[in-house]
Amino acid sequence: MNLTDFCSQLDDLFELDAGTVKPTDSLQQIPGWSSLTFMGLIAMVDEEYEVTLKPAAVLKAASVADLASLIGGDSAGMSKAA
Amino acid sequence: MAQATISGVRLAGITCAVPSAIEDTSTDIGLYGEEEALKFSETTGIKSRRIVDSQTCTSDLCQAAAEDLLDRLGWERDSVDALIFITQTPDYLLPATSCCLQSRLGLSTKCAAFDINLGCSGYVYGMWLASQMIGTGLKRVLLLVGDTPSRVCRPEDRSTRPLFGDAGTATAITADPSAGPSYFVMGTDGEGKNNLIVKHGLFRESDRFGTARGNTAEGPLLFMDGAEIFTFTLQEVPPLIKQTLKLANWSMDDVNAVVMHQANGFILNYLAKRMKLPAEKMPLSIGEFGNTSSATIPLTMAAAMNTALTTSTQKLVMVGFGVGYSWGSVAMECGPLPELKILTVEPSTNSLTQEQAA
Structure with missing residues (x-):
């Protein structure tokens, strides 16, 4: 998982200017975070990384980088897409 | 594993009923602001939904649908062997609303009737149960399925109120030896x-x-x-x-x-x-x-x-x-089926009066 690419994907998802989302950003502080964009995030990770996010694990992630490492590694917070 | 193959059962017809009152994006703009309302509509695909008044219950919508369906199919009321009512918005905690509907629809007292508390999966479960009942010897089952979720949504909850609409449906299921398996x-x-x-x-x-x-x-x-x-x-x-x-x-x-x-x-x-x-x-x-x-x-x-x-x-x-x-x-x-109608139901004048008259 390339962290720069992941931040760029989040820029697209949240319709932000390129380079807005930083690895140290808190997910829920990203402008436009809502229940709908949360579903968008789940869909994007499912499609791009074939991982089905567990929402509770996402909410516990301290930062974008934290979430990226969960998606990219073996973690109890995620599951392989069905 | 809950799997079943059931033959000899045919879906004979469907009528649906929705309330006449419409809420749409303009309603949501008034509640949540234009940006949020338009974003919600764009993301969820919802442009409008039908909403009951405070006097209309799911059973009223299903009753309207059932009356139409029984008449169009030419099913005598006393030919219905069982009524299944699937909802999570019943009239009462008890008795079962299906019992009330048996009376309101003028079905035979020899008809079996019961409620099932399921939501999103309810129609499939209803088809499964009705099909099994036909397999035990019943000939005609009336499956009434619907909900009025608007009556349990907080108006200020922008994740639920603009999502849910109200509807009641009636499906006629009949024994038919020539029908293929489900x-x-x-x-x-x-x-x-x-x-x-x-x-x-x-x-x-x-x-x-x-x-x-x-x-x-x-x-x-x-x-x-x-x-x-x-x-x-x-x-x-x-x-x-x-x-x-x-x-x-x-x-x-x-x-x-x-x-x-x-x-x-x-x-x-x-x-x-x-x-x-x-x-x-x-x-x-x-x-x-x-x-x-x-x-x-x-x-x-x-x-x-x-x-x-x-x-x-x-x-x-x-x-x-x-x-x-x-x-x-x-x-x-x-299929082929008779026309699958969608009726519009006006607000109930007095549901208690209807019950007393039944």
């Missing part, structure tokens, strides 16, 4: 119970005398965690459809339409993309009617497949999934 697969995961729940109003969260525990003034209102529901959908629905097709020995190429529970447009579009399902194989009604809980599958058949179902035999996969968590799918041939 293939059912069902499942349950109660670990998801808190993600779509009306927590208060009954016994788990109240004291012995029905007073809510603690200091909460919460009435029977809906809570939904959309992200959890979406994750559950991604995990369970594609394998469910795959298992149902395997049981039926069908390929997706054989299927004319996958009639999904209309949870929300974002979920449906993503599921279609994930399963490589072409748009013409996934009929939709969510734009006009919103998420009508247990009624979405028959309402979608009426709203989006009337021409196909009245002129030909269609190979359908119906898929219900959600509250519980509960899920079910059926692969079956359906």
